[in-house]
Amino acid sequence: MAVTYGLCSAASWGMADFSGGFATRRNNVFAVVILSQIIAGVLLLMVTLALTEGLPAYPQMIWGGVAGVAGSVGIMALYIGLARGRMGIVSSIAAVVAAVIPILFAFFNEGLPPATKLIGFGFAFVAVWFLTRSEGQTIMQRDEWLFPLLAGIGFGVFFICIDHVSQSAILWPLVAVRVTSILTVLCFVLTRQKIEWPGVKQMPIIAFIGIGDTAGNVFFALATRLGRLDISAVVASLYPAVTVLLAWFILKERLMPRQWIGVGAALCALVLIS
Helix, strand or coil, X not given: CHHHHHHHHHHHHHHHHHHHHHHHHHCCHHHHHHHHHHHHHHHHHHHHHHXXXXXXXXXXXXXXXXHHHHHHHHHHHHHHHHHHCXXXXXXXXXXXXXXXXXXXXXXXXXXXXXXXXXXXXHHXXXXXXXXXXXXCCCCCCCHHHHHHHHHHHHHHHHHHHHHHXXXXXXXXXXXXXXXXXXXXXXXXXXXCCCCCCCCHHHHHHHHHHHHHHHHHHHHHHHHHHHCCHHHHHHXXXXXXXXXXXXXXXXXXXXXXXXXXXXXXHHHHHHHHHC
């Protein structure tokens, strides 16, 4: 079930990123991030109140808040890196670093997993690299490793914090994640640039971004509750495969041979890890 929930998390995040590609073509990136997080936060709060999940201890909510700050820093660093560097390199580094940090953390806290799962981790890294790797020059510029490195660290810390709080509660800590992430992004944007807000017609797809992102967070929290952090993080980090396959199926974008290699490696990783 941990692998299943991790895969659902990857699917949700992949669909959210695919929708984000549409929304950010015509709208300000940070406006899309803020609005999608606000919409998702309101819906998550309504669901939490409806399900009457017990309020966790105060420290658990703080961990959720830390996760929100780390995740929002990761998102902003990722978008800045994507704007300044080659998308394939930036996405690859961010995804790999985001998976490596919880893996190392789990190794020290839970010990090494079986050898087959370690091989599966290797296939997962190969999958992410081939799925997102760009063609052209191979020399990386400073922005092409600095910002994705920061993004990966932010996402990795987010994974660890969610793993910490998921053992006692799911929804209320994620509400804290949303509140702090919205405040963090707002503080960053309002002090640095003006925002052109999108029109009403853009709101459905922006809402879908927030819903997909939140669903991914919920599935990831469930995955870490039922299984190891490193397994959940690696499976969830396969979300680029979902984005690539959706672009191929819906937009009829041609997949390069290296991307098909990435898809194959992702399937091998899932078999070995599960």
